Amino acid sequence: MHIVERYLQAMVAHDWEAMAECLADDVVRVGPFGDTYTPKDPYVAFLRDLMPGLPGYSMKVERVIESGRSAVVELSETVELDGTPVVTPEALVVDLDGDGRIAHIAIYIQRLGESAPEP
Secondary structure, eight states: OOHHHHHHHHHHTTOHHHHHHTEEEEEEEEOTTSOEEOSHHHHHHHHHHHGGGSTTOEEEEEEEEEETTEEEEEEEEEEEETTEEEEEEEEEEEEEOTTSSEEEEEEEEOOTTOOOOOO
16 A cells, blocks of 8 residues: 555544654645644644544545655545534645655645636
8 A cells, every 4th residue: 555545544543653654754744724734743743633623524535646756645524514514625745755755745625615716
């Protein structure tokens, strides 16, 4: 299994040690709002604090496309808001370092339900 898939599975399972093993010590994670976490320990702490508190959380990985030391992941995350499941489609662009660990993660989301701007 590709390291990116191991990373995602460990995150969903809340296996922070296994997830951390997938990351380079100097990993940089850039979120969909420009929020950045680096290096590994603060990033893992962020997820360890966030993920268990997300009601009804689930992740569905649609595909992982690998090219050299990079991968693109298409997935959706679901969280319940006021008892209603809200699905957010996302794309992750992941770069690996020379040791095959995740060195950079950029997260992009689709904002469903919003009108497209007028041309």
